[in-house]
Amino acid sequence: MASNTSGTTQNPSYSQFACIGSGFSAICLGAQLQRWYGITDVYFFEKLSNLGGTWFANQYPGAACDIPAALYSLSFELHDDWTALMPPWKEIWEYLKGVADKYNLTSKITFNATVEKCEWINETGRWRLTIHRNNTNDPQQDNVFFHECQFLFSAAGFFNEPRDLDIPGLETFKGPVAHSSRWRHEIDLRDKNVVVIGNGCTGTQIVPAILPIAKRVTHLTRSKHYFFDRHHDQKARYLLRQLPGGLWLERFLIFLRSENNFRGFFMTKLSARFRRSQRAESLGYIRATAPQKYHSLLTPDFEVNCKRRIFDTGYLSSLHSPNLTLTNQTPARILPDGIEFTSGETIPADVLILANGFKVYRYHATIPVLGRNGTSLAQHFDKFGGPAAYNCTAMHGFPNFFLIVGPNSLQGHTSVIMAAENSVNFALRVLRPILTNVHKKGSSIVEIRQEAEEQDVALLQAALKKTIFFSGCKAWYLHDKGNGEQYNGTTYPFSQAWFWWRCLFPTWADWEFSVSGLASLLPAFRLSECCVNC
Known part of the structure; x- marks a missing residue:
């Protein structure tokens, strides 16, 4: 990626895809773009000095995964050499680094780069990113540059901003x-x-x-x-892996056990x-x-x-x-x-x-993303009373923009990596008509309809009201809307199997496709339901 290394770069660099962050979600995006479409024109902007997101930031003594690694991994990159059922952070990080290297993604990451603003440019149908690149050796050599992209993804994650300690002194x-x-x-x-x-x-x-x-x-x-208890049968794990498809079988059995816990919500x-x-x-x-x-x-x-x-x-x-x-x-x-x-x-x-946690609830709103008419994520969320998105991924007024592990993506019973992979796959399915020009109308912009998002969010919030979270729980999942009513913009009220199914088949009537540069002159059109296999 071409970019100046000092001062301010006025001429923006460009890539078809850009992503904020370089953790599991981002690496999944980069890999799936190649696997599904052969697309390598993607760049990642990471505020830390190395890839990995949570698994690079959290290097405290004893740091380890608390979900079996067979499930806390990408389905298309199963690993047969975990040293433990729930391995330490370094092992998770090395796995992620290996996936990034396999798909040649490391060279596409700009490290020590803080995304200060993302702004939708309606005239060009592009996102413009303002990025502050930190020179860790000499702050005087910090620089700001611009980057533009057609499709923007945020993989910033929930757990990136430490919570302030509420003890004086x-x-x-x-x-x-x-x-x-x-x-x-x-x-x-x-x-x-x-x-x-x-x-x-x-x-x-x-x-x-x-x-x-x-x-x-x-x-x-x-x-x-x-x-x-983290009990597990090491002998059973070994025997499973000797069978044809043993890694898949182990993953599937762990998935079933995790989904079984969902019935307690x-x-x-x-x-x-x-x-x-x-x-x-x-x-x-x-x-x-x-x-x-x-x-x-x-x-x-x-x-x-x-x-x-x-x-x-x-x-x-x-x-x-x-x-x-x-x-x-x-x-x-x-x-x-x-x-x-x-x-x-x-x-x-x-x-x-x-070890007092993170500023989880408003993390999405702190992402400096401005959609149509300069609307920020915080302003968009305020309309609902908290973080909200269609299928946890897309928002009206933010064309060609997708959140990976967005609002209401988390579940207390299973692997968040499954949610991340499902979100990525969903977004790439929605983009397929554009990336393959399947409808031959030259569209380059896709946006969720306002009524579709509102209906989806209302359905999700209504389902959450029937879960354990609204039984008097006091947890960071919940937020006071200011009127005494609680709002949950964090957890998902359905099973991960259902989320996978929803992500498998986009509802095309919920989406509007248009042509960049001419969006204000040409009416938006919707794909028919017959395009379900696009």
Whole structure:
């Protein structure tokens, strides 16, 4: 890609496809473009110094996948050499790097590049990106350049902006502070009093990993979670892989088991019965594994599936360690050398590790994308009361633009990589009439109809009202719309199998196709339903 390396580039570079981010979703897009259409004219803009997204950013001690890797991988690039059912981050990253190299995508990524704005140019039918390229060696050599594309994808992900710590006094702390997604490898934990704040999936991976190193670890809990054993039969996995198609069979069996858990998300008698069995299993495991003195701190007082379940990586057994303290006391403020609680008690701290999550809810709105008439994503979402998109992927007023793992894409029971791959495949199916010129009308722009998006979002939100999330759960999935009503722009209310099916067959009547440059003069037309096999 041609671009100036100093100052501001006024003449934009161009590619047919452009993508924000370089994690799983982006690599999937680049690979599928080649596999389906033989298209290699795509560029990626990554704000970090290497590819991988979440799996490059999160290098904290103990970082690992919490979904079986056989399912947490791309269906067209199965891997037969995972060292564990849920492998460490480095193994996931190496897998992703291998896929990127196989499809020659690494050379198409601009690293240390922050996309400052994406603007739809109606006259040309293109997206123009304003990109700030950071020179990590000399900030004075930073530069801004422009890039244009016909089709724009966002693969920025949910978990990229650390949540601010809501405890006063952080700026007074004298020791090092590290957020899990901004891990500082230079921090020496040996002979240190370490305080870990946050006890979700991340915090419970960090604690057992640093216990053998630190002098003392204090873990501040803010909520309770359902823990499950990561049990698996290594011999069964080995035998499966000896069979013809064994990798596919293993993936399919894990998928079926994951989908089975989906039945516990509804407010029905059958779902309630399933949740009771899951609760009994989890509490039995907690009581058998954790010290009795901590049982009250670990036993949830809400229903299973209100929050993401945690597959134990040795955290519960680590609570027996004499150099670990688990507490749910409320911090009043951070001191230069410790933490003071509202009770007046203080504890020493040499290092603070923040595992307090991310600014998940409004992440889409922070993407600087301006559609027709300069409408931003935030303004578009405000019309619905929160993040929303047709089939979690497309929005009216944002032509030729697709979100991968967009609003309502997440599910607490299965792999997000499946959702990402389904989203990519859906977008590329929608684009097929343009990319293959199947209707011979020369269209170059596609946009979801407003009424189609509104109807789809209304249906999805109505379905969510019937799930466990609206039973009184307090989780980051939910957002207060400001009128006392809660909105869920995060989770998907149907099974992943249903999402796959929806992505397999686009409803062509919901889409409008037009010609760039002439869109204001020619009426938009819709593909007929007979084009379902396009």
